[in-house]
Amino acid sequence: MSQKAKLTNLVRQKAGELGFAFCGISKARRLDEEAPRLENWLKKGRHGKMAYMENHFDKRLDPRLLVDGAKSVISLMINYFPSDHESYQSPLKVSKYAWGKDYHFVIKEKLKILTDALIDEAGSVNYRIFVDSAPVLDRAWAVNAGIGWIGKNTMLISRRNGSYFFLAEIITDLELDYDNPFGGNYCGDCTRCIDACPTGAITGPRQLDASKCISYLTIELKEAIPAEFQGKMQNWIFGCDVCQDVCPWNRFSISGTETAFQPLGNWIEWTIPDWEAMEKTTFKKVFGKSPLTRAGFLKLKNNISFVAEFEEEGNEQE
Ligand code: SF4
Numbered sequence: 445m446s447q448k449a450k451l452t453n454l455v456r457q458k459a460g461e462l463g464f465a466f467c468g469i470s471k472a473r474r475l476d477e478e479a480p481r482l483e484n485w486l487k488k489g490r491h492g493k494m495a496y497m498e499n500h501f502d503k504r505l506d507p508r509l510l511v512d513g514a515k516s517v518i519s520l521m522i523n524y525f526p527s528d529h530e531s532y533q534s535p536l537k538v539s540k541y542a543w544g545k546d547y548h549f550v551i552k553e554k555l556k557i558l559t560d561a562l563i564d565e566a567g568s569v570n571y572r573i574f575v576d577s578a579p580v581l582d583r584a585w586a587v588n589a590g591i592g593w594i595g596k597n598t599m600l601i602s603r604r605n606g607s608y609f610f611l612a613e614i615i616t617d618l619e620l621d622y623d624n625p626f627g628g629n630y631c632g633d634c635t636r637c638i639d640a641c642p643t644g645a646i647t648g649p650r651q652l653d654a655s656k657c658i659s660y661l662t663i664e665l666k667e668a669i670p671a672e673f674q675g676k677m678q679n680w681i682f683g684c685d686v687c688q689d690v691c692p693w694n695r696f697s698i699s700g701t702e703t704a705f706q707p708l709g710n711w712i713e714w715t716i717p718d719w720e721a722m723e724k725t726t727f728k729k730v731f732g733k734s735p736l737t738r739a740g741f742l743k744l745k746n747n748i749s750f751v752a753e754f755e756e757e758g759n760e761q762e
């Protein structure tokens with residue numbers, strides 16, 4: 445067996461052992477086909493106030509500018525669909541990806557084990573790992589690696605298991621065997637995600653106006669959520685799953701095996717007064733290791749007030 449085949453087998457075998465549901469490999473190249481879409485999206489200001497999205501335009505298209513001598517992009521997907529999603533009873537909603545431990549740490553640890561195995565086999569390896577990281581067009585690479593297609597909701601969808609997955613990449617100077625790109629798009633005539641988006645953030649197939657997306661409003665936006673979104677949040681206080689929940693391909697979602705992504709503590713049963721009463725010490729204790737720290741205590745409290753006020757006013761008027 446050639447060294448290339450040996451290393452490719454090692455990548456796939458380790459990825460499986462570490463709990464990744466999908467692993468695909470593409471040749472590192474400039475993603476010329478993505479350039480006009482990215483440029484257009486940025487020009488229209490669809491990234492809202494996430495100025496960092498404007499940086500490193502060329503690096504985002506070409507992994508060879510991120511890693512010297514890059515030859516391969518390894519795309520990995522790990523399932524975060526919670527096993528007990530039906531036990532979520534809180535009227536205020538947190539996106540499923542954030543129920544457990546911060547995925548950045550969990551996945552980086554796994555990728556470290558995978559790259560250590562590659563170094564053991566190949567000797568010197570130049571590589572970088574990326575977990576949901578702005579410089580890499582992770583969904584485009586997953587399509588290139590044959591994993592699935594990008595749906596009208598802009599999520600990467602696998603025919604087998606839907607879209608409740610985290611994506612990660614290893615860019616490396618190792619030469620590996622490459623998968624064929626995924627052919628086709630299985631959204632068909634469906635427009636459920638576009639129709640169901642509470643804020644009209646999906647302006648067309650694969651057209652996301654991030655500045656209107658509840659995920660952006662509740663996590664990335666540093667300022668107060670604009671009043672125009674009052675009454676449209678559908679009780680989401682961190683992220684939003686609507687465009688994934690309505691997707692027919694997620695009917696096939698199965699629970700992930702990674703226990704770190706299961707809910708930490710009993711907050712999934714909190715009432716609105718429980719959320720409102722949350723103090724900083726409780727936040728740190730309950731969410732200190734979760735992705736909710738990305739928004740931070742004050743932002744989360746503001747989100748809770750923004751949603752709960754409307755909820756309470758609505759109840760009074762009934
Ligand atoms: S995450 Fe929610 S707000 Fe954002 S595009 Fe999807 S449905 Fe719309």
Ligand code: SF4
Nearest residue numbers: 595596631634637691
């Ligand atoms: S809801 Fe329909 S249109 Fe949207 S991503 Fe899923 S299949 Fe595609």
